[in-house]
Amino acid sequence: MKKYLISIISIILLFSLAACSSSSSSSSEAEEFPTKxxxxxxxxxxxGGTDVLFRLVAQYAEKHLGQTIVPTNMAGATSTVGSRFVKDAEPDGYTILGTHQVVATAxxxxxxxYGxxxxxxxxxxxxTPHIPSISKKFSEEHNIKNMNDFIEYVKAGNKVNWAYTVASEDHxxxxxxxxxxxxDPKSLNYIHYDGTGPQYAAILANQADGMIADYASGKGYYDDGTLVPLGMVFDERNPFLPDVPTLKEQGIDFSVTVDRGILAPKGTDPERIKVINEAFKKALEDPELQKKIEELGSFPHYMTSEEYSNxxxxLDSEMGKLAPKMEF
Structure with a gap:
């Protein structure tokens, strides 16, 4: 009988040790994330601006993450090829999405x-503040120097070929x-291009008259005069384009920024989200990176995962209100 009891106790102890070992192993794995x-x-x-900024910040964030962050372009279908890939990926923290308001507008x-x-x-x-802009050729031909000039031109019923990405934040x-x-937002002749880069190409080729740009990706075009900025969609002027008035200065009461952030597949371990968040937080605290971001016409804007969720x-609520008036 004693031998039987000893055997039972031994089995129970073995199971207990195995459970503890398993728990310890799982905890260890969570603590070690990421391992690749x-x-x-x-x-x-x-x-484009999104590509430029995410690649830049990722270089700094990976130093704090302890693993390489591999930027991977997946363009197509109004950015939904990439977003769907991440949405359907394993929620293990090893596949994340760099995006902005396009998730809501799409x-x-x-x-x-899905949103x-x-x-x-x-x-x-x-x-990042947006900058509605037109080609140098279009500006000179129609004497359009700012957003008010452009609005009057459109109100008069004139045709404008506008480069955009359907359902994106520039749309x-x-x-x-x-x-x-x-x-009426549908007054323009909209021409779809899949991303900011192709939109710039369309402007250079005179296939389009205007687009929504930003300083992060458009600096070279503003510097050489290829692109004429009509106004800054922000509460303040950009120090790198000090002569460009804000829309509010021109009597148009609208201001918005392109808010770029990281999303993970639904169900990702909160502890792993915290690890990634912390790496980006530390990166964005770096004065050198802050300066580089600002030189690209953007602003570091850190939020915790909870703040970002709110x-x-x-954003989702505001964009939903305008959607019925947008051209598709």
Whole structure:
């Protein structure tokens, strides 16, 4: 009988030790994350503001993460090729999405049937003012120097070929600007290009007259005069384009920034989200990186995952209101 009891006790102890070992192993794995490179999906072609900024910040964040962050461009279908890839990825923290308001606009305009709620917000990274701009040729031909000149030109019923990405944040911005100025957002002749880079190419080739740009990706075009900025969609002027008035200075009561941040697949371990968030937080505290971001016409704008979650919910609500007026 004693031998039997000893055997039973031994078995129980073995199971207990195995359970403890398993628990310890799981805890160890969580603590060690990440143990391999993290893929950062950028749902746009190379060269646009989103691509430039995420690649820059990732270089600094990976120093604090302890693993390489691999920027991976997955362009197509209004950035939804990349967003869908991440949405459907294993929620293990090793595949993340670098994006902005396009997640909301793509849903509200019917491009996809999912939005911010399909992801776990990780960290807000930067905010960038938009700059509605036209080609030098178009500006000179029609004597358009600012947003008010442009609004009057459109109100007169003149044709404008506008480069945009369907249901992207630049689509939302031009629609919101026109709406705030009392102009039907559908007044322009919209031409779809998949991403900011192809839009710049269209301007250079005179296939389009204007686009929503930003200083991060458009600096060279502003410097050489290829692109003429009509106004700054922000509360303050950009110190690198000090002569460009804000829209509010021109009597158009609208201001918004492109808020770039990281999303993870729904169900990602909160502890792993915290690890990634902390790496980006430390990166954004670096004065050298802050200066580089500002030189690109953007601003470091760190938020915790909880703050970022509340922020995207607010963005989602605002964009939903304008969607019915947007051209598709």
């Amino acid at each position: 490179p993290v893929k950062l999906v950028i749902p746009y072609p190379p060269g 849903q509200h305009t019917g491009v996809v049937d 911010f709620s399909a992801f776990d917000p990780v960290v807000l990274m930067t905010s 939302y911005s031009i629609a919101a600007i026109l709406d705030a100025a009392g102009v 922020h995207v919910n607010e």
